[in-house]
Amino acid sequence: MKIILNNREEVFESDALTVDEIMKIKRFTFSKIIVKLNNTFIEKEDYDKTSVKEGDNLVVLHLLAGG
Amino acid sequence: MQDYAFLTETNRKQYIMGHNLSELKTKQKTLKSWSYVWHPIERGYNNRTLYINVGTCEIKEKPVSQQMKDKFVGGKGFGLRLLWDATTPTTKWNDPENEIIISPGPIGGITQYSGAGKSLVVTLSPQTDSVMDSNVGGFFGPFLKFSGFDAIELQGKSEKELIIFIDGVNHKIEIFEDPGFAVDSHIMGEELTEYFAEDEKDAKNIGIVSSGAAAEHSLIGMLNFTFWDNKRKMVRLKQAGRGGTGTVFRNKKIKAIVAKIPGVQGNLNNVVDLEKIMTVGRDYAGEMRDLDDKQNQMKKKGTANIVNVMSDYDLLPTHNFKYGTHKDAIKIHSDLLRDKWFTLGINDGCWIGCAMQCAKGADEFELKTGPYKGTKVIVDGPEYESAAGLGSNCGIFDYEPILETNFYCDTYGICTITWGTIVAFIMECYENGIINKEITGGLELNFGNSDASLELIHQLARGEGFGVIAGLGVRKMKQLFAEKYGADPKFLQDIGMENKGLEYSQYVSKESLAQQGGYAMTNKGPQHDEAWLIFMDMVNNQIPTFDYKANALHWFPMFRTWFGLQGLCKIVWNDVTPADNKLEKEPHKIPKHVRNYLAVYEGVTGIKLDEEGLIRQSERVYNFQRIFNIRRGYGLRQHDAQPYRAAGPVTVEEYLSREERYDKQLKEILNIDPQGKSVEEKMAILRKHREDQYEKLLDAVYERRGWTKNGVPKIEHLKNIGMDLPELIEVIKPLQ
Structure with missing residues (x-):
């Protein structure tokens, strides 16, 4: 499936993935993350229950701005 | 007594x-x-x-x-x-x-x-x-x-x-x-x-x-x-x-x-409104109490909590910044510091009243080398930069020698960030045959050789041998290796991770153009305390255009400069984020904490300040520092140049290690088919593109900062920010 991930086109082999699965594929392991699917906030406890489908717009905002 | x-x-x-x-x-x-x-x-x-x-x-x-x-x-x-x-x-x-x-x-x-x-x-x-x-x-x-x-x-x-x-x-x-x-x-x-x-x-x-x-x-x-x-x-x-x-x-x-002093009491600063400060201070301490364990675990791991995070995002410098991760990076996962090395449940603040508690320490660490061999000491750290610099960047994936080197750097009075980048550079030179055992006095300075790395710092403390050469820093070693040992100065320039004479701190900036600017456009040299934009740029894709990047390279360096004007720590600003931060318009700036700082400033001085005023305070000092550099013959566009390794792959092995990524970029960004091209040809095309991008970034940022194309603050800009002091105008007038 093809989705928009952080304002870029991204293609995944599967037709449907959960937010949690996408985070694992992308190795988004950082703890301070804001997730929005089609402009709706997704809480961490819902990552594995929320499906992402073809054409969806997923924003995974990493908050570290320090170092 | x-x-x-x-x-x-x-x-x-x-x-x-x-x-x-x-x-x-x-x-x-x-x-x-x-x-x-x-x-x-x-x-x-x-x-x-x-x-x-x-x-x-x-x-x-x-x-x-x-x-x-x-x-x-x-x-x-x-x-x-x-x-x-x-x-x-x-x-x-x-x-x-x-x-x-x-x-x-x-x-x-x-x-x-x-x-x-x-x-x-x-x-x-x-x-x-x-x-x-x-x-x-x-x-x-x-x-x-x-x-x-x-x-x-x-x-x-x-x-x-x-x-x-x-x-x-x-x-x-x-x-x-x-x-x-x-x-x-x-x-x-x-x-x-x-x-x-x-x-x-x-x-x-x-x-x-x-x-x-x-x-x-x-x-x-x-x-x-x-x-x-x-x-x-x-x-x-x-x-x-x-x-x-x-x-x-x-x-x-x-x-x-x-x-x-006689002692620290509640209000030695004689602030105007202590209650105002205490209100935001209590709120912040509550965030640390409630959220830290779910977020960065600063109280348990300190800043080193991001060692594995950086590795996951291909940002952990490995083998002199060649790569951003390594198969052995798991051996320096931050969980090990929490579970094996750091003493937990103890007050680790480096100043009174700090709820962040990130100055972690490894107690009863028995030294294996050097003049204090056999004694048990506390190691202050390692912080992230020390773990990455003394560890992965030198190909060392074992906390024992990392802690030992950290200890000796501290007690000998050597910067761990600088030392890590120096030793990594030496190791790459050694592996390339630029220097050899004869030159190093017998030290086999291959990547991963922690014994040799430790001996090098002991030599430096004794003022002996190749350690003294290392203590000159990367810039002077580049010159020395070219002049004395016939090394190719261009190759050394590409791999020697310094700008303005200062060694890079420990993040791989190849895939973040904004961070390349965040490093090489700094006033003092490539330290990340001015700007850390890699996630915003490379991962979040929040600042895709030059205008966005220029705005980020204005706001963040100015905001972060402000900490250094006030006596504040920047870690506290962004290493825990409020629970409702996601609802903010610009959550990456941690706006609630910015508002806290404005309240604290007003509480201390009685002067009301808004965000614009805060940035203005910094802008004045930032431009003063830029002109100070110009006064000394630096501070121009040429001095903001970066070593190519900060921007892209210098060697064939680096390109091949991320070939899929780079080939994709050639196709999608430059519309060039990589098929049939040699690695060297592809590297040359990529390099030209990345170097061009960096020049465009300089143009955009200079304009945003009110500087000429040569990086000189414009007189008009100094007037606008109320910093048109005669001694500054005298320096920059001939360069307008």
């Missing part, structure tokens, strides 16, 4: 072999004693600074004018102003005119909001030949302020080793000859604390600045600032690491500066 009476048993055994403090007291020879009239701080300011010439023993106080506060605020701003006035464009780092200035800033020293114990060290750097600033925690900065001074200015050069004592109890300054204290900071800190404290309870009232043996033989020496750890009954060390501040200190033959 018995020597070392209030140290823990372990430490007493360790240090008792050192010096007899009673004997040292009998040898103390005072060169100058100067009394002053103490008065309470007013709204965060003492309104005077302390000047000491260590060559002539002149001591005096200088008034702080309203203009100085308005234009320079404090901290780094005061340091820059004083250094500008004290030096000429041709003053060198080791001239007597050069100064070391330490200043905390108006907020510095409050205990009601976290991270308010920082001070800034400013000097002319032996590495960059220009202005250096380095921020540091520990007790000295606040204690200097509580003793009655907004800054200390050290000028001149002594012939004899000196101790400077700021006696904030009896209100006098003393300079005396060093009666024979140890050189290395972990011992000297204990000795001087014991020497000046009345008893164990008084130890918390002593703050010390010192360096170490390696600073005397190198250009990369740093300064240690102590803080008393009441639970452990020992001094801990925080570092003003970057740019050779410790080298200047030892070149002036200053062994240590000690500040002693």
